[in-house]
Each structure stands twice: as structure tokens, then as C-alpha cells.
Amino acid sequence: MSPQPMSAGFADQVHEAQAAFRGALDALSRPGQPVTVGRPVAGLALGPAMAHLLLALTDDDTPVWWQNGDRVAADWLRFHTGATPAATPPGAAFAVISEPALMPPLAAFAAGSLESPEDSATLLIELISLESGPAVEWHGPGIRNKQTVRLAGLPDGFWADWQANHASFPQGVDIVFTCAGTALGLPRTTRVRRVEGI
Numbered sequence: 001m002s003p004q005p006m007s008a009g010f011a012d013q014v015h016e017a018q019a020a021f022r023g024a025l026d027a028l029s030r031p032g033q034p035v036t037v038g039r040p041v042a043g044l045a046l047g048p049a050m051a052h053l054l055l056a057l058t059d060d061d062t063p064v065w066w067q068n069g070d071r072v073a074a075d076w077l078r079f080h081t082g083a084t085p086a087a088t089p090p091g092a093a094f095a096v097i098s099e100p101a102l103m104p105p106l107a108a109f110a111a112g113s114l115e116s117p118e119d120s121a122t123l124l125i126e127l128i129s130l131e132s133g134p135a136v137e138w139h140g141p142g143i144r145n146k147q148t149v150r151l152a153g154l155p156d157g158f159w160a161d162w163q164a165n166h167a168s169f170p171q172g173v174d175i176v177f178t179c180a181g182t183a184l185g186l187p188r189t190t191r192v193r194r195v196e197g198i
Helices: 013-029 048-057 071-081 158-167
Strands: 064-066 094-097 122-126 135-139 147-150 174-179 182-186 191-194
Touching: 013 048, 013 174, 013 182, 048 071, 048 094, 048 122, 048 174, 048 182, 064 071, 158 191
Parallel strands: 064 094, 094 122, 122 174
Antiparallel strands: 135 147, 135 191, 174 182
8 A cells, every 4th residue: 555645745835834823822812812823734633723823833842742642643744844742741831732631630731830931832732612602701901801601512611721821821831722723822921710501
């Protein structure tokens, strides 16, 4: 049997890379505001936003931890950006979470240090919906007054876990949630409160 051809990366390297990088910046600078990122990549079991963010954000200095051990996707990313797989969550600069209900606690990932908080991990979490889950209110930099967000598919206790992550600022992980071609950022500076009765 002949090997399957490698899935493509960016069709337009310069413009698509710039658009995806801008999408990541917009998502994290305006928490809770959905941003459209990318187009489908044929033959790859990653959503468009997830695939394009990985292409734009990773390189040979950013090891990536794959929750589901997806060798095809890991080989694809390494071919296009040089990013190597991380063996464990603490060793990852980026983490690809495809089954959020089974994800490790946030404290399992690199949180940086007081001297170098930038040495923390960014989690890319694929969800089934960015608009049909329990309502939570987000507050903080980049948000005017408040932002109500409804993310579906997160594990029980996730928001309590997030509160601990936020409390460790300037340390802590940042998160970009994705669903198909949409991304939504949750930086460590964002405070979250559950909304009852909505």
C-alpha cells in the first residue's frame, strides 16, 4: 500500500498565517467574542480553527501535547511547522484537547513562573458548541462590563479549576476554545462567575 499524502497546510502561506495569528490575538484580547478562523483541511481530523491556529502559533520551539495521541495530526503539524510532540502535559507549550470531558486539570500544564510567566502553556480546546452550554459571566481586561458565555462540553468542576488558575496570575494557562471554524479566547486575566437561572 502506498502511503497517504500529507494533508495540506496553508493554501496562501503569508495571508492565511497572518489571518490566523490575528484571529488568535483578537480572541485573547477580546475574551468571549467569537472570531472566525480558517477553512477545512482535507484529510485532517481537526476543525478549521484548531488547524489554522496550530499552523500559525507553533514552531520547532513549541512542543505540542495531543490529548488523544493523534499521530496523523502530530506528524502533519511537525511537517508544516517543525513542532514536536510533548510526552506529557507539563512539557507542552501548546495542548490540543479534543475530549474536554476527560482533560487533565489545568494545574497539570506549565503555568510559567513569577519571573517568566510567558513560559506557560496555551490550551486549544475543541468543544461541541460555543453557544449552548450553561451560562457564565466573564469579567476583566478586554471586556466592557461583562460577557455572557455558554460553552458546551466542559468537565464538571472546570470553572472552579479556572478560578484557581486565574488566582495564580501572573502565572497560569491561557485557553482558546474552538468549534469548527470559530475561536473564542479565555486569557488568565479573565474572571468567571456562574449565572443561575438562565
